[in-house]
Amino acid sequence: MTEINLTTGCCALVPSNIGKIIELNTPKKQLIIDFLFLDLSVCTRCQGTDSGLDEAVAEVANILTATGNEVVVNKINVNTAELAEKYKFLSSPTIRINGQDIQMEVKESLCESCGDLCGDTVDCRVWVYQGREYNVPPKGMIIEAILKAVYGGQAPVEARAAQYVLPENLRNFYAAMAKQDKGVEE
Incomplete structure (x- = not known):
């Protein structure tokens, strides 16, 4: 190892450092993953997405850490219209990496488990990956999105400037849900 002498501008071999690995205290880049969902207790799509996200993050964690990235996962239960507006929630479940949805197009289909939860018909997100549709995003899709966000070299897509409107489905x-809560209170 060498040490730079800042006063003379030359390098000098420092015997005490030979053979040692010196950790540089460089700041880590933060990768923020937001998982937004309606329900984890009943909804099979939300549960499957939660599990798949956990598995995907676990699989890439060592690579990301070794390359100076820190992963922060926020799991957000968007259980009110106010929270939906705050997070500009379009469909459940949603995964965003550094504020960017991993699938820009929102496609939905009938979700029986959320329908059972609220006593009405509800559509939840369908994930499209490699030309196929899934009720739960494949782990490979999540891993690919994480790696593209970190190593893709692409500038982040600008957030839509359009005014957020709570989707009719939500x-x-x-x-x-509010109607059910009122029935419980009475």
Whole structure:
């Protein structure tokens, strides 16, 4: 190992450092993953996405750490219309990496478990990966999105400037849940 002498501008061999690995205290780059969902107790799509996200992060964690990246996963239960507006929630479940949805196009289909939860019909997200549709995002899709976010070399896509409007599907879900809550209180 060498040490730079800042006063003379030359390098000098420092015997005490020979053969040692010196950790540089460089700041880690932070990768923020937000998992937004309606329900983890009943919804099979949310549960599967939660498990898949955990597995995907575990698989890439060592690589990310070794390359100076720190992963922060926020699991956010978007259980009110106010939270949906705060997070500009479009469909459940959603995975965002550094604020960017891993699948820009929102496609949905009937979700029986969320329908059972609120007592009404509810559509939840369908994931499209490699030309196929899935009710739960494949682990490979999540890993690919994480690696692209870190190593893709792409500038982040600018957030949509459009005004957020709570999707009708979510509005119906929250109204049905509120109606159930009122029935419980009475």
